[in-house]
Amino acid sequence: YELKKGFFMSNNQQITISDEVKEFLKSNHKLLINGEWTPSSSNEKIEVFDPATEQLLTEVDSGNAADIDAAVAAARKALTGEWSKITSHDRARMLDRLADDIEANFSVLSEIEVLDNGMPLELAQYSIASHGTTLLRYFASWANKLHGQTIPVSPAGAINGESLTYTRKEPIGVVGAIIPWNSPLIFAILKLGPALAAGCTVVLMPAELTPVSALFLGHLIQKSGIPKGVVNIVTGYGETAGQALSEHPDVDKITFTGSTEVGKKIVEASIGNLKKVTLELGGKNPMVIFPDADLEKAIPGAARACFFLQGQNCMAGTRLFVHEDIYQVVLNGVKEIAEAFTVGHGLISGNDFGPLISKTQKERVMSYIDLGREEGAELLTGGDSFSDQGHFVQPTIFSNVDGEMRIAKEEIFGPVLCAQSFTHQDLEQIASEANDTPYGLSGSVWSQDISIAHKMAMLIDAGQVSINCHAAVDPAIPFGGNKQSGWGREFGAEGLEAYLKTKATTVIF
Numbered sequence: 001y002e003l004k005k006g007f008f009m010s011n012n013q014q015i016t017i018s019d020e021v022k023e024f025l026k027s028n029h030k031l032l033i034n035g036e037w038t039p040s041s042s043n044e045k046i047e048v049f050d051p052a053t054e055q056l057l058t059e060v061d062s063g064n065a066a067d068i069d070a071a072v073a074a075a076r077k078a079l080t081g082e083w084s085k086i087t088s089h090d091r092a093r094m095l096d097r098l099a100d101d102i103e104a105n106f107s108v109l110s111e112i113e114v115l116d117n118g119m120p121l122e123l124a125q126y127s128i129a130s131h132g133t134t135l136l137r138y139f140a141s142w143a144n145k146l147h148g149q150t151i152p153v154s155p156a157g158a159i160n161g162e163s164l165t166y167t168r169k170e171p172i173g174v175v176g177a178i179i180p181w182n183s184p185l186i187f188a189i190l191k192l193g194p195a196l197a198a199g200c201t202v203v204l205m206p207a208e209l210t211p212v213s214a215l216f217l218g219h220l221i222q223k224s225g226i227p228k229g230v231v232n233i234v235t236g237y238g239e240t241a242g243q244a245l246s247e248h249p250d251v252d253k254i255t256f257t258g259s260t261e262v263g264k265k266i267v268e269a270s271i272g273n274l275k276k277v278t279l280e281l282g283g284k285n286p287m288v289i290f291p292d293a294d295l296e297k298a299i300p301g302a303a304r305a306c307f308f309l310q311g312q313n314c315m316a317g318t319r320l321f322v323h324e325d326i327y328q329v330v331l332n333g334v335k336e337i338a339e340a341f342t343v344g345h346g347l348i349s350g351n352d353f354g355p356l357i358s359k360t361q362k363e364r365v366m367s368y369i370d371l372g373r374e375e376g377a378e379l380l381t382g383g384d385s386f387s388d389q390g391h392f393v394q395p396t397i398f399s400n401v402d403g404e405m406r407i408a409k410e411e412i413f414g415p416v417l418c419a420q421s422f423t424h425q426d427l428e429q430i431a432s433e434a435n436d437t438p439y440g441l442s443g444s445v446w447s448q449d450i451s452i453a454h455k456m457a458m459l460i461d462a463g464q465v466s467i468n469c470h471a472a473v474d475p476a477i478p479f480g481g482n483k484q485s486g487w488g489r490e491f492g493a494e495g496l497e498a499y500l501k502t503k504a505t506t507v508i509f
């Protein structure tokens, strides 16, 4: 290990890639359209790199508008075909089978995720086991519980109230799913699970930087019994394949996770046929620590909330508000944890802090760090990138941040924590500072006083607030953003509802 400014960078260690993953990376990847692996009509390829070594991992096809057309046509045909006749119990069984196959390929998928995204192996394993397969099984168990209602009414024309009204839940139709690079496999599953449970068909477009796990998933889908054309996977660029999918007149709904900027483009593109849109976008999430908080939990909790996935996480707790009485203690504690991370390749055991996804992302984060210095925030630790191979940036903490600084308002999507103290117990005042960004995705409150904790949770303008933890995620907990963090909710019953449409039928006897 080479000691660099207080951070350990594990250098010159050879990573070992399993034969199965090597073979998959070497294979000739194509697009999954109508159940067949089909070459892109563009004949162009996208190179995929390991962000920790900058070495070429593989190449995937660059799907274009014509490929999206073919995939949408296959999904449209499948919507009313065999898939629509399959019983809801069998739909559930197919999703469970897919979850079984993901479990059976757990180590291969975890390894792919580390190589493609850069996350530490333990995190990849944890997220696939605790979120991926659980999510799929959770939504599988909904497939046969999509009940409508009967409604006792007397519409005009019904004599003596002799009528019957009932509602049916129908699949919303052909779904275009566009996902980001920060947790590629989980996002693919998060879109496919509820869409398939609802009886929809899907065209999935993974992020250009991390398409590999979705392609592997495509092979498992082929074995799951899910009919051809129900799931189509088109790798490609957002500006071409993603844009074509969001504009497509025969797509009924887009489910998107990504930046607020692209989310707005998707809304514009959806106008042509007024397709339904759900958006999970960016965040700049506050953590508020009161003087009575259990610091044994709050300090590691805050460090994890910010630096998890190197801060490339929409729920990351990146703005830390701490009462002045405990400000120094909390900051020193978080700094100590940040400096103890072992930075390096995710496949090397013991490394718990990986690279950022790309050179562009590294430059973007470094420019925000420079901006923080210029804006007058105090750099407590970090602030550098590692110059060797890989897109590594040190876990960075700014203290004495002012709410008006750009680093306090804009989403950095990197390992940068912005801390400030408060002196009072005026909850509305604290909330107005905590809420002072265009975002409203996640937040956390740390206090042992149940009144303060719940009042503060009510005042934070976010789709999700956690008390004495940050970003509690479970398939059954609805998740999504207020303000410019998005439209709609994913996970839970509400997440499923977004893939259904209600039909009311009335008969007058």
Ligand code: NAP
Residues within 6 Å of the ligand: 178, 179, 180, 181, 182, 205, 206, 207, 208, 209, 236, 237, 238, 239, 241, 242, 243, 246, 257, 258, 259, 260, 261, 262, 263, 265, 266, 279, 280, 281, 282, 283, 313, 314, 411, 413, 441, 481, 485, 486
């Ligand atoms: P991004 O640039 O918005 O990309 C997301 C996806 O959209 C990618 O697949 C991208 O394709 C595609 N895309 C790009 N331009 C498009 C267009 N014009 N039309 C249709 N699709 C297009 O976001 P990112 O940089 O990958 O991810 C980081 C952002 O995602 C952050 O802001 C983060 O907060 C947000 N995020 C939100 C959540 C949430 O649940 N709220 C979760 C994770 C991430 P390419 O890969 O080819 O660019």
Ligand code: MG
Residues within 6 Å of the ligand: 238
């Ligand atoms: Mg991009």
